[in-house]
Amino acid sequence: MTSIALPAARERRRLRLSARARRNLAGWGFSLPFLILYAVFELVPVVAALGFSFTDLRSRDLLNPLNVDPVGTANYARLLSDDVFWQAIANTLYFAAVTVPLTIVIGMALAFALNSGINRLKTFFRVSYYLPVVSSIVAIAVIFRYLLGQEIGLVNVVLGWFGIDGPNWLMDPFWAMPSLIGMAVWRHVGFVMVIYLAGLQSIPGELYEASSIDGASARQRFWHVTLPLLRPTTLFLVIVSVIGNLQFFEEPFVMTGGGPLHRTTSISFLIYDTFGTGQYGYAAAISYVLFLVIALLSVVQFRLLRSTS
């Protein structure tokens, strides 16, 4: 018996294995185009940049990028004593710490208004709030520069009606960053609003009905029904905005050039600037620090927002 059963079982197993192998093969086959592209255009540069961050690679080494001296952690040590780098860290944290909550709160408020309050012209409002998200940053920059100009800027003209002498927003060391924050919030609030709208519409109406029958006020319904059910949406938005805002680059790039006095130099902008002056090794080191900061913060956020749900 056994002598007959064994080959049959083996046969069956081999068939099953090969079927799985075939499936695996097909899977790898389908992902291969992506994997090759990923390896060549993402993985290799990412690893190479890590390697280069431990060398003194400069623009003069373009022809022979391997012909450079390893400098150990000198680039990272230089970062620690670079006052511009610390300023950039502080600026980036300042920017993200203000922009993220502001965008989320305003976006949520808009979503509520559009979901329940405003009934007329609903589509018009939705489109107009979303418009900045899809507009070109260059066009936005041109308009904002006019808005924020010292003498002819609309903002200062309006302030002038109330007797307030507005600053030159973008060239004032104190006001430059708040100006960029305002612009960033205006740009991204539409995205947050759309996601929240979707989140709000997925909350079943029966829950509201049931809670109002139980005597819950509108405020209670918001705190105890809406907000908890929006938690996954909020988690998603917080993580996406934190990552996006820690990498903010376009605003200083088009508006201030990182100035004045480096007050709007973000880490991303500093990397770009450093790269532009040919200090490739040093720029790679800054990039990895930014990567570490973002990775660390993301882990923290996941832990914080997940454990309570």
Add this chain to the structure above:
Amino acid sequence: MRLTKAGAGLLAAALLLTGCGRGAENTAPEAAKEVKDGAATGTIKVWAMGGEGEKLPQLAKTYEAANPGVKIEVLSLPWDGAHDKIAAAVAARNTPDISLIGTTWMAEFAKTGALDPVPALIDRASFFPGAMEAVTVNSTAYGVPWYVDTRALFYRKDLAEKAGIKDAPKTWDDLKKLAKAYQDKAGAKWGMYLPPTKPGSGQFVVPWTWQQGGEVVKDGAYTMDTPEMVKSLAFYKSFFTEKLAPTSLQAGDAERWFIDGTLGMQITGPWMVKKFEELGGPGFADKFGIVPLPGNGKQTSFVGGGDLAVFKESKNRDAAWKFVHWLTQAETQLSWYDIQKDLPSVQAAWQDQKMSADAKVAAFGEQLKDTKAMPATETWEQVQKMIEEEVEKLVHADAEPADVAKTIQEKAAQIGTGA
């Protein structure tokens, strides 16, 4: 755990790969190969930026007509991003035959070893010496000045007369006096424009240092903490503390204000002559004058512009140099001036009546006789940016000139000249 192991492995591999070592740096002058006689043939690929890129084909037609069998292919690039594009081409060994290169990039690209030393075919003595300095690295010329560009003082003649000042300013004191007079007696809000934030201030403080006999680089090291530099920085700052120059303005304000009389003076380049005449409308041309920079000792300004370099990877090297040779003949430079209004880098071209007829253009010719190039060190771009960031502190953070000079020197020494 497995991840960290993999990471460590990758890191070790990357370090092995990159840890090959730079080896001894070669600082000996590089000998240039000769260019064979005979007519140029084949295709010559040229990269050029901005207006030069757009208009060069127009000029190249003349060359193509005179040299049948030559085809000039011009790729026009925007100045923004041109540096990175050339750098990428060098890294990929996929360069054109010739490229226009900004003067301050010369040292950096020469150091990559991608540029072909200038052959004897080109007469180096025919160019302005300052312009030649900028293309010379390790005593080897790696490029040829194509056009030059310098800064001179633009001032409102009519307003100066109204304020009772007849002569154009020649010294720092004259400059200050005139700036004050514009404000006190000619109704101008601002006497002078100087960039209160980056970029641009480096183009003022460095020439001012030269004017007093100071140097910013000596024997392969930066020398920024000098009495001359401190004096330049103090002079710069004084325009802001004495409220002669605006501490904040928007792009275009300086031009607008100069035309409407809100601003009396500014230091700018040759391309603004035509612009002011156009923007100012009829009659404005008579209202402003151009003179060499008011000085302190000498009246030195800086010379910049565009250089032409031929790449070693060029497949048509000889023809490329022949084309460059033609572009730097006095006659060609004059027809180029007609097309693009670029100032000739060849001194002989300035003897032509075309250049001396217009007093405003001639003022730039006069200024060019006393000019110096920014140091041809591979890190200059980085250093200049750093200087401009420190100068911002003079204007916006009320920093002391002596402290700023010290910081600039510390940072410059840390960056190094790369020599």
